[in-house]
Amino acid sequence: MTTSLQYLPGLKGAKVTLDSPPGPPFYIPPKTWQIVKLDESANVADERDIADGLGPGYVAGKFLCQPAGSDDQQKLACMRIYKQIPTTGTEFQKPKIRAAQATEPHEPLELGALKAFKE
Numbered sequence: 341m342t343t344s345l346q347y348l349p350g351l352k353g354a355k356v357t358l359d360s361p362p363g364p365p366f367y368i369p370p371k372t373w374q375i376v377k378l379d380e381s382a383n384v385a386d387e388r389d390i391a392d393g394l395g396p397g398y399v400a401g402k403f404l405c406q407p408a409g410s411d412d413q414q415k416l417a418c419m420r421i422y423k424q425i426p427t428t429g430t431e432f433q434k435p436k437i438r439a440a441q442a443t444e445p446h447e448p449l450e451l452g453a454l455k456a457f458k459e
Contacts, residue, residue, distance in 0.1 A: 347399040347425055348380050355408045356419070373405035373417060386428040396443050397425045422448055 352375055359370040378401060385397035403419040424446075426438050 346380065347382055347423060348378065348401045348421070351375050351378050351401070351403070356405070372408040373419070374408040375403045375405050375419075377404040378402070382425060384425065384428050390427065395446070396441060397427060398446075399423050399425050400448075420448075420450075422446070 354375050355372055356375065357370060357372045358368055360368045380399050380401045382399040383397055385394060390396060399422070401421045401423070403421070405417045405419055406413055407415055424441075424443065426433075427441055430438055430441070
């Protein structure tokens, strides 16, 4: 199920500095980017979804970025961020209840595919 609630508000115009580890499989030189456009897609989950093994709810944010403070505004990059969101119906419950929903980090399919491609 998807929702129109915003989980990643206020990021347009934000500056993000990427600094990857120096080793393989990826190395990206440190650079600061400014978010110029944001699109997010939320996949909410309720208790039944989780019991059925569908995993927790999450939001996937897609960002269009350009170099911050640069004259080269034609250069663009894309960035995606995933964030786990509370189970439906628990959004306003105590932090202790929501914290118990937290799971180990999940590797998105496209990241696994990129790693395999880089090998």
